[in-house]
Every structure is written in C-alpha cells, then in structure tokens.
Amino acid sequence: METAMLLAVAYFLGSIxxxxxxxxxxxxxxIRDFGSKNTGTTNTFRVLGKKAGAIVFLMDLLKGTLATCLPMIFHLEINPLWFGLVAVIGHTLPIFAGFKGGKAVATSGGMLLGYSPQFFLYSLIFFIIILYITSMVSATSIIAAIFVTLSTIILPLTHTGILPNFNWLLTIICFALTCYIIYRHRENIIRIKNGTESRISFGLHKKSS
Structure with a gap:
C-alpha cells in the first residue's frame, strides 16, 4: 500500500x-498557445524568456529527482527507477494539464540525477558538448538520449566507476525513453533534414551568426 501511494505521489510530482x-x-x-505549444523547457525559453526557462528547467529536472528519491526517503526496498519512470510519465501525461505534457527530456535527466549523480553529470557534459556543436535542443536531446542508453551498457564494462554495475532496468527504461523522445521530436527531425530547425544563441551557431 505504501509503495502504491508513493508511486501516485511520483506521478503527481511529474504532472506538475x-x-x-x-x-x-x-x-x-x-505557453500552450505560443511557439511550439509544448509545455516544456525549450518552449518556455522561447515564449517567456531565459529566467523563466531556467526556472522551468530546474523544476522539471528536480521533480524527476525527488520522485526517484522517494523509496530512499521512505526506506523502501524497491528500485528507485520505477518512481523516476512514473514521474516522467506524469510529465508527459500530466493530470493537471489535460494529459498533454512535455517531451520527457528534463524530467528524465532528473531521474538520472536521483539514481546516480555521477552518471547524470557525465550525461550532462555530453549534452552540453553536443548542444554547443549543433545549437539545436531537439537534435541534442535525441543524440544525448541515444548516447545515455548506450552508456548504460558500455560504462559498466569500463570500470570507470561512473556506472559500476550493469542495471537491466536502467537500460530498458533509457531505451524506452529514447524511443519516446525520438517520437516526440518527429516534426523536429523533418525540420532538421530540411535545414529549417530553429537554433539557440549558444555554441558554434552563435559564433557563425
């Protein structure tokens, strides 16, 4: 009963x-009436500005982190990734916003932060590097999601300590979220192919503009 209640809490957290x-x-x-009409961080930056975008990013990130930490806070013997996944589902299908939510990127990052801060930092560094190269949040999100999934398999074999042990649930969840992120960015992929995808004022694009 306690587990079910906390899973519900995780969903409601994600649904914010x-x-x-x-x-x-x-x-x-x-913001659903402007820009891409998406409720996530990128559209918030575009519609409301940098400060609002940064706040929304932190909120979306940390709600995934808090949800993932629930079993540790309440001393439950259950894989915390289940709670993080439920929060991501809440973010993408939020009960508080008509079940139309974001594209899962920031809250998925929050899940990684709650599960393994080292792995989150490793993934964040890669995300920033790719964002610097492409200046496109959409392309970076897709590439980073694929990279994270592959890393869950490769890192345990390298003995670097970032992910010391293989966790099949982490790999399956990351693979599922990668598929979902690619699906949610399908229109962005078309624009990337056509050379019409919007870029941000960061990285190589900023230098060349």
Whole structure:
C-alpha cells in the first residue's frame, strides 16, 4: 500500500506543469498557445524568456529527482527507477494539464540525477558538448538520449566507476525513453533534414551568426 501511494505521489510530482503554471501566474500567458505549444523547457525559453526557462528547467529536472528519491526517503526496498519512470510519465501525461505534457527530456535527466549523480553529470557534459556543436535542443536531446542508453551498457564494462554495475532496468527504461523522445521530436527531425530547425544563441551557431 505504501509503495502504491508513493508511486501516485511520483506521478503527481511529474504532472506538475511547470511551464504552464509559471506562464499563467507570472506572465499571464499560456505557453500552450505560443511557439511550439509544448509545455516544456525549450518552449518556455522561447515564449517567456531565459529566467523563466531556467526556472522551468530546474523544476522539471528536480521533480524527476525527488520522485526517484522517494523509496530512499521512505526506506523502501524497491528500485528507485520505477518512481523516476512514473514521474516522467506524469510529465508527459500530466493530470493537471489535460494529459498533454512535455517531451520527457528534463524530467528524465532528473531521474538520472536521483539514481546516480555521477552518471547524470557525465550525461550532462555530453549534452552540453553536443548542444554547443549543433545549437539545436531537439537534435541534442535525441543524440544525448541515444548516447545515455548506450552508456548504460558500455560504462559498466569500463570500470570507470561512473556506472559500476550493469542495471537491466536502467537500460530498458533509457531505451524506452529514447524511443519516446525520438517520437516526440518527429516534426523536429523533418525540420532538421530540411535545414529549417530553429537554433539557440549558444555554441558554434552563435559564433557563425
């Protein structure tokens, strides 16, 4: 019963529509009516600005982290990744926003942070490098998701200590989320192929502009 209740808490945490609430409360805007109409970090940056975008990113990240830490906080003998996954599901299908949510990237990162801070930092460094090279959040999200999934298999074999042990559940969840992230970015993929995908003012694109 306690596990079921905490899984529900994880879902409700994930369901907090940070971008929607920040936009409505502080800017009197519903970001679902602007830009890509997505509720996540990238559209928040685009519609509400850098400060709001940074706050929404942190909120979406940390709700995944907190959910993943629930079994440790309440001393449950269960893999914390289940709670992180439920939070990601809440983020993508939020009960507080008509079951239309974000693309799972930030909250998935929060799940990794709660599970293994070293692996999160490793993944974040790679994300920043790819973002610097491409200046496209969409392409970076897809590439980073694939990289993270492969890393869950490769790192335990390298004995670096970043992921000392192979965890089949981590690999399966990362693979499933990668498939979902690619699916949610299908329109972005078309724009990337056509050379029309929007870029951010960071990295090589900024230098060449």
């Amino acid at each position: 529509p940070s971008g929607v609430w920040i936009g409505k409360i502080f800017f009197k805007k519903d």
